[in-house]
Amino acid sequence: MRKSSIRAFGIALFLAGASFTFVDFITSDTDTEAANINVPRGTVLIKKSELEAINEEAAEAKEQLAKIQTDYSALKNNTVAVNTSAKKTVKSFTLVIKKGMGTSEVSSALEKAGIIKDAGDFELYVIKNDKASSLQIGTYDLNVKMTTAEIVKKITRSK
Structure with a gap:
C-alpha cells in the first residue's frame, strides 16, 4: 500500500505542475500577441x-x-x-620732458595719459637698461601702439 500511495502522490504532483505550465503558456501568448500586433521589434508605441x-x-x-x-x-x-x-x-600723447624730470615723473605722466599700463614696470625697464641718465629734454609724440622699448628709444639719447 505504501508503494501505490507514493506513486499516486507523484502522479498528482506531475499533473498539477503540467496544468500550471499549460495555463501559464496559453495566457502569456495571448498577452504578448495583443501587445505586438503588427509592430516590429524595437518600435516604441x-x-x-x-x-x-x-x-x-x-x-x-x-x-x-x-x-x-x-x-x-x-x-x-x-x-x-x-x-x-x-x-x-589710436590714442596718441605728446610728452614734454622738462629739465630736472626723472624717470618716475616721466613714467607717471605716461601712465596718466594711458600710453603705458604700469608706471613702475616702465621705470624698472628704464633703470635696468641703464637709460635713466639718458633721458632727453624735449617734446615727443607717443601712441598706445608703441612698445616700452620703442618709447624708451624715442625719449633717450643713444650712448
Whole structure:
C-alpha cells in the first residue's frame, strides 16, 4: 500500500505542475500577441497626444534656435563694427620732458595719459637698461601702439 500511495502522490504532483505550465503558456501568448500586433521589434508605441506635445516642443525649440542665431549674428556684426572703429582711432600723447624730470615723473605722466599700463614696470625697464641718465629734454609724440622699448628709444639719447 505504501508503494501505490507514493506513486499516486507523484502522479498528482506531475499533473498539477503540467496544468500550471499549460495555463501559464496559453495566457502569456495571448498577452504578448495583443501587445505586438503588427509592430516590429524595437518600435516604441506612444499616444497621439504625446506625439503632438513632442512636436510642439520641437517647433518651439526651432524658433528659439533661430532667434538665438539671428541675435548672435547681429551681435557679431556689431562687435566687428566696434572693433574696426576702435582700430581706426589710436590714442596718441605728446610728452614734454622738462629739465630736472626723472624717470618716475616721466613714467607717471605716461601712465596718466594711458600710453603705458604700469608706471613702475616702465621705470624698472628704464633703470635696468641703464637709460635713466639718458633721458632727453624735449617734446615727443607717443601712441598706445608703441612698445616700452620703442618709447624708451624715442625719449633717450643713444650712448
